[in-house]
Amino acid sequence: MEPRPLAPWQQQRLDAALAAWRAGRLGHAQLLCGPEAIGKRAVAEALTARLLCEAAPALPACGECRSCRLLAAGSHPDFRLVTFEVNENTDKLRRELVVEQVRALSGSMQMTAQRGGAQVVLIDPADALNTAAANALLKTLEEPAPNRFLLLLSAEPQRLPATIRSRCQRLEFALPPRAEALAWLEAGGHAPARAAEALEAAAGHPGLADAWLRGGGLALREATLKEWAAVARGIASPLTTAQHWFAEPETAPLRLRFVADATLALARAAAGAPAPLGLTPPGDLDKLARWFDSLNRLRQQLAAPLRHELALAGLLAEWRALMATTETRR
Ligand SMILES: [Zn+2]
Known part of the structure; x- marks a missing residue:
């Protein structure tokens, strides 16, 4: 399948980077930052293609030269992608980028470009570099080489060491x-x-x-919020609802995100905004705020192997008690 053409907000970021490159102002380290799923990777890939393409700089990446074809085939010798890899000891995908990955990178980056053009490294997500890996990367960042580019992608750039951030030009996505x-x-x-x-x-x-x-996320949202409101109204049981939400553990984080967003909307409804699902905001907004905090703590713990459905059942029981004064049984 052909990749979708860049969205306007993505094309603008690409054009800005390319204008800097054509003017000789593109820094050797770029930090592409902005919300998850906004298109940082698509822009980084398009930028990579243009940096490596053998056509004249004024033209877009041609898609036909040897470099473009090697890149599309995933075998360009002057391109490196650093991302999550399988841990050979556990057969599971690592949750961080490790120092061996950065060392392998620095080794190949010290060689001259095999095709005589640019060298490009894409690190995604850069905020997953562990401390040792970030320190190793810093050495590469401190020794810029002409026509060598590092593209760091991050939805949470504040998690990157300041020493790395300060050595990058920022390409912000909003x-x-x-x-x-x-x-x-x-x-x-x-x-x-x-x-x-x-x-x-x-x-x-x-x-x-x-x-x-x-x-199907939108349908999941509708179903989740309906059940959340049913608990508030005393129609659905907290325990059954919690068990149902964890019946497919991979969708649970999204369900809880939807509930957190709806809780915020409910708090705003107390100030006159439309209430989600016709719920009445509770009189005690401090209690609602504390419940929201507890929910977010649970969301942060989801990666840990705990009995989350029991914690959630407790939370939903609190939610029902919190709403009992405003929502009558139907
Ligand atoms: Zn080309």
Whole structure:
């Protein structure tokens, strides 16, 4: 399948980087930062293709030269991708980037480019570099070489050591204006009403809205929030609901994210905004804020192998008690 053309907000970031490159101002280390799923990787890949392409710099990447074909085939000798790898000891995907990966990189980067052009390294996600790996990368960052580029991608750049951040030029991605996001979703084949609903649910993030529309996330949100409201109204049991939400553990983080977003919307409803699912905001907003904090603590612990459904059942019981004064049994 052909990759989708870049969205307008992605193309703008690419054009900015390319303008800097053509003017000889593109720093050797670029930090592409912005929300998850906003298109940093697509822009980094398009930038890589242009940096490696053998066509004249004024032209876009041609897609036909030897470099372009090698890159598309995943075998360009002057391109390195550093991302999560399988740990040979456990057969599981590592959750961090380790120092061996950066050392392998520095070794190949000290050689001259095999095809005589640029060398490009893409590190995704850069905030997953562990301390040893970040220190090793720092050495490479401190020794810029002409025509060698490091592209660091991060949704949480504040987690990167300041020593690394300070050596990078930033390419910032922000959420696009609503109309632009909607037009892009509709061009991607989504019906206008659903696109608007998903964009609203994703707080204006078109990449997430698209992923939810394609992957059933929006339907999961509707089902989850209905059950959350049913617990508040005393119709559904906290324990059964918690067990149901963890029946497919991989969807649980998304369910709890939707609930957290809806809790915020409920707090805003106390100030006159529309309430989610017709719920009445509780009189005690401090209690709601504390419940929101507990929910977020649970979300942060989801990666740990604990009995989360029991913790969630306890939380949902608190939620029911919190809402009992405002929601009557139906
Ligand atoms: Zn080319």
